[in-house]
Amino acid sequence: MELMKTWVEGLDKTLGGLPTKSVILMLGEPGSGHDLLAKQILYLHALRKGKSVYFTTLKSDDILRENFADRGWKLEDLEKSKKWEFVDLRSSKSTQGFREKSSSKVREGHWTLLDSLSHLLMRQKLKQAFGIIEALLESSRTHGGVHLLILTKGMNDPRTEIAVQEFVDGVLEFVQLEVGGGINSRIRIKKMKTIPVPKLIPFVITQQGITVETAVRI
Numbered sequence: 001m002e003l004m005k006t007w008v009e010g011l012d013k014t015l016g017g018l019p020t021k022s023v024i025l026m027l028g029e030p031g032s033g034h035d036l037l038a039k040q041i042l043y044l045h046a047l048r049k050g051k052s053v054y055f056t057t058l059k060s061d062d063i064l065r066e067n068f069a070d071r072g073w074k075l076e077d078l079e080k081s082k083k084w085e086f087v088d089l090r091s092s093k094s095t096q097g098f099r100e101k102s103s104s105k106v107r108e109g110h111w112t113l114l115d116s117l118s119h120l121l122m123r124q125k126l127k128q129a130f131g132i133i134e135a136l137l138e139s140s141r142t143h144g145g146v147h148l149l150i151l152t153k154g155m156n157d158p159r160t161e162i163a164v165q166e167f168v169d170g171v172l173e174f175v176q177l178e179v180g181g182g183i184n185s186r187i188r189i190k191k192m193k194t195i196p197v198p199k200l201i202p203f204v205i206t207q208q209g210i211t212v213e214t215a216v217r218i
Contacts, residue, residue: 001194004146007044008037010212014201018170019193021140023133023147025117025165028174030152033185033205035115037172038148040209042113043073045146046083051110053085055098057119061086072208085110095123099135106139106147113148117164118155126160133167140169169193187212 003017018024018041028034039054046052056064064086068075078084085105089095102112114120114136121129133149140147151164165171171191177184189199202213 003194005048006041007048008040008210008212010203010214011201011210013214014212015189015192016194018146020144020146022169022193023137023140023149024170024172024192025149025151025168026172026174027151027161027165027190028153029176032174032176033203033210034152034172034174035150036205037174037187037210038113038115038150039068040071040073041146041148042111043068043075043084045111046078049083051083051108052078053087053102053105053110053112055087055089055102055112055114057089057095057114057116057123059115060090061088089120092123095120099132102132102136103139106136106143106145109143109145111145111147112136114150116150116152118150118152121156121160121164130163130167133164137167137169165191 002020004020005012005017026034026038042052042054054064059067065075075084087101089098105112117129120132136147149168151161153161170193173188173190175186175188177186185203185205187201187203189195189201203210204213
């Protein structure tokens, strides 16, 4: 199976990349880094001459641009060169068109990010929301790419969270462990085509984003 580079420091060395033709769930509590890594992967893909589309159900394009700029992630040139695009899904009408819009972008070779699936599940009937995921899965099988969904733990009922994890191709769960008065952050690879067993990966959050630690600290 072909693996695609994320260009995230340490992550490709640890995992070899992410499998193409896959829909991957980024799961975690607020502040755990699950949403940050999703955005970082999408940005670095566009920066490395790929094409990326960011579907937002929560924040306006302008606020997101400010958030990216705070990390030193510059979008202006990427947007001008059509390497990056925001799609606003904050209205219910826009949400209804997500299936068609996302399928079109995947056909054109874009990687996609839905921010957030949690919010979409709160606004849509479960059957409709899963129909959207299913359409994304079908498009990815045909046209390839890596497609990310952000799910914040606790925003939806546990049965829905489990069902989503069962449905997608991969699940990266972000956990924070209290150790000796400090916090150790880990990515738990709960499910991935290329990883036969669950795996824990240490990481740190910096101003520039997430860095995966490839050496054990003494």
